Amino acid sequence: MDRSANYLGIARKAGFLEIGEESAGLAVRHGTAKLLVLAADASDNARRRAEGYVFGTHVPLVTAVQTKQELSRLWSKPGCSMAAITDVGIAAGYADALAEAQPEQYADVAALLAEKNRRAAQRRTEKRAADHNKRVGKRRNNT
Numbered sequence: 001m002d003r004s005a006n007y008l009g010i011a012r013k014a015g016f017l018e019i020g021e022e023s024a025g026l027a028v029r030h031g032t033a034k035l036l037v038l039a040a041d042a043s044d045n046a047r048r049r050a051e052g053y054v055f056g057t058h059v060p061l062v063t064a065v066q067t068k069q070e071l072s073r074l075w076s077k078p079g080c081s082m083a084a085i086t087d088v089g090i091a092a093g094y095a096d097a098l099a100e101a102q103p104e105q106y107a108d109v110a111a112l113l114a115e116k117n118r119r120a121a122q123r124r125t126e127k128r129a130a131d132h133n134k135r136v137g138k139r140r141n142n143t
Contacts, residue, residue, distance in 0.1 A: 003097035005066060005074055007090055008037070008083070012075055016087035019075050021049060024084035028053040033084035035091035035113065036061045039068040042081040050082055059084075060109045062098060092117040 011017040018027040027033035036059055038050050054061045064071060068081045075083070085091040092113040099110035 007094035011090045018084040024082045025053045027084040032086045034088045035085045037083045039081040041067045046081050088117050
C-alpha cells in the first residue's frame with residue numbers, strides 16, 4: 001500500500017474523513033473540508049459535482065491515484081468515489097504523499113496545504129501561549 005492510501009486510512013480511523021458525495025459536499029459547504037478527494041475512475045457526473053462543490057471555495061480538489069474499488073475497500077464503504085478530509089495536517093500529509101509520487105501534478109496543492117498547516121500550527125501555539133498568560137499571568141521584566 002502506498003503512502004497516500006495510508007493517509008486516507010488514518011483520516012478514516014481518526015474521524016477526519018467525510019465519505020460519499022453528500023457528506024463530502026456538506027463538509028465543503030460548511031467549511032470543514034480541507035481537501036476534496038475524487039477516485040481516479042470517478043464518472044464525469046461525479047467529477048462535475050465535485051467541481052461544483054469546490055467552486056468559489058478555498059478547498060482544493062485532487063484526483064486520487066486509487067480507483068473507486070480500491071477506495072471502497074480502504075474505507076469499507078462500497079461504491080464511494082468522493083471524500084473530504086477535514087483535518088489540515090492529514091490533508092497536507094496526503095497531498096505531500098501524492099506530490100512525492102507525481103510532483104508535476106500535485107506540487108501546487110501540496111505547497112498550499114503545507115502553508116495552511118504551518119499557519120494552523122502557529123495559531124495553535126499562539127493560543128496556547130495566550131491561555132497560559134491568562135492562567136499564570138504574563139511574565140514581566142523588573143529591571
